[in-house]
Amino acid sequence: MIKHKKAQWPWHALTALVLVGLAISLYLSTSMMAYEWRWNRVPQYFAYQAEETQRAIDYGSVQEIVVSGSTATVTLSSESGDAQTLEVDADSLQLSRGDDVAEGDAIGVTRHWAAGPLAWGLWTTLWLSVVSGAAGLLIGLVAGLCRLSSNPTLRDLSTVYVELVRGTPLLVQIFIFYFFIGTVLNLSREFAGVAALALFTGAYVAEIVRAGVQSIAKGQNEAARSLGLNASQSMRHVILPQAFKRVLPPLAGQFISLVKDTSLVSVIAITELTKSGREAITTSFSTFEIWFCVAGLYLLINLPLSHLASRLERRLAQSD
Amino acid sequence: MIEVRDLLKVFDTRGQVVRAVDNVTTQVSKGEVVVVLGPSGSGKSTFLRCLNGLENFDAGHVSINGLALDDPKTDINAYRREVGMVFQHFNLFPHMTVLENLCLAQKVVRKRGKAEREAKAQALLKKVGISEKANEYPSRLSGGQQQRVAIARALAMEPKVMLFDEPTSALDPEMVGEVLDVMKTLALEGMTMVCVTHEMGFAREVADRVLFFDHGKLLEDAAPSAFFSAPNDPRAQAFLRQVL
Numbered sequence: 070m071i072k073h074k075k076a077q078w079p080w081h082a083l084t085a086l087v088l089v090g091l092a093i094s095l096y097l098s099t100s101m102m103a104y105e106w107r108w109n110r111v112p113q114y115f116a117y118q119a120e121e122t123q124r125a126i127d128y129g130s131v132q133e134i135v136v137s138g139s140t141a142t143v144t145l146s147s148e149s150g151d152a153q154t155l156e157v158d159a160d161s162l163q164l165s166r167g168d169d170v171a172e173g174d175a176i177g178v179t180r181h182w183a184a185g186p187l188a189w190g191l192w193t194t195l196w197l198s199v200v201s202g203a204a205g206l207l208i209g210l211v212a213g214l215c216r217l218s219s220n221p222t223l224r225d226l227s228t229v230y231v232e233l234v235r236g237t238p239l240l241v242q243i244f245i246f247y248f249f250i251g252t253v254l255n256l257s258r259e260f261a262g263v264a265a266l267a268l269f270t271g272a273y274v275a276e277i278v279r280a281g282v283q284s285i286a287k288g289q290n291e292a293a294r295s296l297g298l299n300a301s302q303s304m305r306h307v308i309l310p311q312a313f314k315r316v317l318p319p320l321a322g323q324f325i326s327l328v329k330d331t332s333l334v335s336v337i338a339i340t341e342l343t344k345s346g347r348e349a350i351t352t353s354f355s356t357f358e359i360w361f362c363v364a365g366l367y368l369l370i371n372l373p374l375s376h377l378a379s380r381l382e383r384r385l386a387q388s389d
Numbered sequence: 390m391i392e393v394r395d396l397l398k399v400f401d402t403r404g405q406v407v408r409a410v411d412n413v414t415t416q417v418s419k420g421e422v423v424v425v426l427g428p429s430g431s432g433k434s435t436f437l438r439c440l441n442g443l444e445n446f447d448a449g450h451v452s453i454n455g456l457a458l459d460d461p462k463t464d465i466n467a468y469r470r471e472v473g474m475v476f477q478h479f480n481l482f483p484h485m486t487v488l489e490n491l492c493l494a495q496k497v498v499r500k501r502g503k504a505e506r507e508a509k510a511q512a513l514l515k516k517v518g519i520s521e522k523a524n525e526y527p528s529r530l531s532g533g534q535q536q537r538v539a540i541a542r543a544l545a546m547e548p549k550v551m552l553f554d555e556p557t558s559a560l561d562p563e564m565v566g567e568v569l570d571v572m573k574t575l576a577l578e579g580m581t582m583v584c585v586t587h588e589m590g591f592a593r594e595v596a597d598r599v600l601f602f603d604h605g606k607l608l609e610d611a612a613p614s615a616f617f618s619a620p621n622d623p624r625a626q627a628f629l630r631q632v633l
Contacts, residue, residue: 286480288476291476294443295441295473295543297469297470298494302498306497307482311484388483388526388528
């Protein structure tokens with residue numbers, strides 16, 4: 070049969086149409102219930118203008134006010150003769166020249182941008198993912214190689230580790246780490262959370278590493294050994310680079326899972342993205358908006374991650 | 390140079406015991422080219438793999454240049470440095486360029502400097518006639534070219550002995566010649582070689598001795614002219630009737 074080249078764009082257009090249709094029906098169904106969308110409340114949870122009140126330190130009076138642009142420089146003279154100079158935002162100034170002030174009186178405020186709870190949550194989720202991902206990769210690499218070791222003890226221990234971790238829920242592991250191991254060893258909640266996530270990821274990475282190494286043809290190791298490389302040199306220079314290339318897709322999947330699983334450490338009161346989302350809802354009452362934002366922020370981490378993985382995959386494929 | 394005494398290798402898979410190499414005794418002197426012939430499953434590849442310790446044998450003695458494989462004090466990696474091996478399926482490292490394939494062991498095992506190992510690699514690639522492919526990946530090369538790279542890779546370690554495990558069996562017929570030419574050159578230069586092959590022409594032309602294996606037993610050890618004209622063993626006679 071002759072293969073005809075068909076245009077692809079009508080199908081992509083159809084995809085777009087389906088997505089738009091879904092969005093419209095979602096919009097219509099939410100408009101039928103009594104929910105008021107208040108997207109304008111959301112940005113302040115990312116960044117807001119923090120106000121810092123400037124106060125007089127002693128009894129006295131306002132000596133001088135110099136306004137330049139949006140800032141005002143206020144000079145106070147106290148009864149003891151000391152002068153105090155304060156810089157505040159001009160529009161927040163509540164006094165005029167000659168006014169008396171008491172100790173602790175607010176003169177005005179200074180404003181600066183501060184990160185809101187969602188931004189902090191995003192940051193916490195990011196570093197939790199990076200630290201536990203790196204640790205998990207290391208643990209997984211070691212455990213995976215142990216599973217392939219000729220030493221029975223190493224093999225048994227790594228098998229026990231993998232089976233124990235894979236057979237119990239992550240949520241339970243987090244609780245055990247925090248309440249049991251954390252209490253026994255006096256760990257901080259962050260350490261307990263990272264350790265639980267790293268050990269959990271490590272078990273899956275170990276299986277991925279084992280599968281990857283086993284998938285490399287035996288002849289590769291034989292060729293390396295016949296050239297005089299010892300077992301670890303052969304593993305490092307010949308087997309692992311090839312195995313890594315092969316396991317990159319499942320490995321990327323594991324790290325994407327890890328980013329999402331960090332949401333579980335909110336149960337031990339680590340304020341990562343999910344928990345800060347819940348906190349934002351308690352003050353904004355914008356449940357729908359905040360949850361959509363939180364989902365969007367997880368995507369913001371994970372989409373570049375999968376993009377990075379596929380780019381790396383393509384780069385490694387140049388030897389094919 | 391190579392000494393094999395009473396070599397025994399038994400494969401025991403689910404109770405089925407196969408004596409893959411059965412009491413083989415032979416020696417190869419320096420500069421000699423020995424071709425190992427035999428039907429498939431006769432144990433000739435296993436015999437070859439025992440010579441550089443890729444296969445653990447059950448009993449007997451194997452030594453090259455006085456280094457004995459059966460001596461537990463022998464450093465197997467030091468032993469293998471002196472023994473080059475060429476495989477049926479080339480086994481080039483696919484994630485490395487041709488040049489990197491040739492340089493890896495020189496760097497990791499011989500600890501040669503970058504300039505030295507690359508000069509050595511380039512010289513060997515020129516010798517096997519593919520210097521223009523130095524920066525290609527193996528997947529871009531034909532089978533014959535890949536096998537020539539594999540030979541160059543083994544030679545880069547400056548081995549005292551070269552082992553060939555059916556080096557032309559996985560090649561298209563038109564590419565067999567180029568690989569055999571490289572092997573002939575090597576033989577003429579005085580390399581000690583043990584080749585498991587089905588290339589009767591090569592055996593007749595280049596070999597100093599022919600070993601014939603069947604069912605793990607070394608049945609015939611003769612000069613090629615004698616072996617091909619009048620083999621003693623009936624199984625060797627039958628084998629030659631089939632292949633010639």
